[in-house]
Amino acid sequence: xxxNAVRIKMxxxxxxxxxxxxAANRRRLRRAAVAGLNIIGSPGAGKTxxxxxxxxxxxxxVGLGVIEGDLAxxxxxxxxxxxxxxxxxxxxxxxxxxxxxxxASALEExxxxxxDLLLIENVGNLVCPANFDLGEDAKVAVCSVPEGDDKPAKxxxxxxxxxxxxxxxxxxxxACGFSRRxxxxxxxxxxxxxxxxxxxxxxxxxAVSWARxxxxxxxxxxx
Ligand SMILES: Nc1nc2c(ncn2[C@@H]2O[C@H](COP(=O)(O)OP(=O)(O)OP(=O)(O)O)[C@@H](O)[C@H]2O)c(=O)[nH]1
Ligand SMILES: [Mg+2]
Numbered sequence: 704x705x706x707n708a709v710r711i712k713m714x715x716x717x718x719x720x721x722x723x724x725x726a727a728n729r730r731r732l733r734r735a736a737v738a739g740l741n742i743i744g745s746p747g748a749g750k751t752x753x754x755x756x757x758x759x760x761x762x763x764x765v766g767l768g769v770i771e772g773d774l775a776x777x778x779x780x781x782x783x784x785x786x787x788x789x790x791x792x793x794x795x796x797x798x799x800x801x802x803x804x805x806x807a808s809a810l811e812e813x814x815x816x817x818x819d820l821l822l823i824e825n826v827g828n829l830v831c832p833a834n835f836d837l838g839e840d841a842k843v844a845v846c847s848v849p850e851g852d853d854k855p856a857k858x859x860x861x862x863x864x865x866x867x868x869x870x871x872x873x874x875x876x877x878a879c880g881f882s883r884r885x886x887x888x889x890x891x892x893x894x895x896x897x898x899x900x901x902x903x904x905x906x907x908x909x910a911v912s913w914a915r916x917x918x919x920x921x922x923x924x925x926x
Contacts, residue, residue, distance in 0.1 A: 721835070724803035728810060728838025735815035737768075738924040739823065740917070741837050743861055744845030746827030749871035751779045752904035753845060753913065754822050758788050760914035761820065765921055768818040770809045772801040772826045779824065789818070800832040801825050807838075819921045829854065833861035840920065841866035844897075848872040848879050852886040859893040867898050867916060874903040 732739045742750050754769055761767055769790035771779045780792040791809045793801060806823060813821070823839060825832040833842070844865035846854045849872060855862045862868060868890065876883070890897060900916055902909035 721803050724807050725836040725838040728803055728806055729840075730838075731810055731815070732821065732838065732840070735818070736924055737815055737818050737821050738917075738920040739821045739837075739839040740920065741823045741825055741832070741839035741842045742845060743825045743829070743832040743842055743865070744827065744847070745829045745850055748827070748845045748847040748850065749902075749904050750824045750827070750845050751782055753869060753871060753902065754783065754788070754824060755786060756902070756904050756907070756910040757822075757914045757917060758783070758786055760910060761917060762914075765820055765918065766818040768813050768815075768821045770801075770806060770813075770821065770823045772805070772824055774798070774826060789814075795826055799826055799828050799830075800835055801837060802835065803837050819924070820917060822917075829858045829861060833858075833864050840924070844868040846870055848875045848881045851879075852882045853889065855886065855890040855893045862890060862893045862897060865894075865897060867900060869913060870899055870901045871904060873901045873908065874905045 744750050758767060767788060769783055769788055771783070771790055771792045772795060773779060773792070774795055777792045780790050783790040791812055793805050793809055795801065795805070801823065823837060842865045844861045846868065848870070890899065900909060900912050902913050904910065
């Protein structure tokens, strides 16, 4: 019993300290007028592809920076560097999500004065990242057609926490037998206010709307 009580107390302390670090990250981004977005979705949903899609469309006036979160490897970092995007890689080892402290140390390295939009690609996972505030302005829920049309019903937390949902790989709707009607019905029952942007990174369809949504976040931050 005592051991359990100690463990609970330690967990509470860790959570309190993470909240403080997240708040410090948020203050830091506010001071630098950087819009920070936490991009969350399953492995392979297309998070990096959505960043690639935006890189060429966001416009010259918007400085883009990326924090890449993966258990291992710098594969996503290399993809972004190859198209000239300023990015930093965090490897979490066994960690299933980025922590506020990891983001804080990446912010130390980022030239925030040159950045207007910071995209944080969280570790591929539809569950844990939704539970953690990193100090971002908003969470982006990424889901993709091959994952199925039932994701909002089965993983509601992310869709409750997010400011926008991006439905990627719409080029595969027919091939996957994905029901838009079911997807939207279930999404509405979880979070009726959540806007959805449909994108196909493969064809480019919807990428302009996705870039526009991000540009508006940057504008809001500058006000
Ligand atoms: N058909 C199709 N394939 C896509 C689309 N977007 C991404 N892909 C493919 O999906 C795979 C995964 O894309 P990524 O962008 O690496 O996905 P991710 O979410 O960043 O993956 P992790 O970082 O591993 O979690 C790649 O092979 C992409 O080429 C799309 O719109 N349509
Ligand atoms: Mg990725």
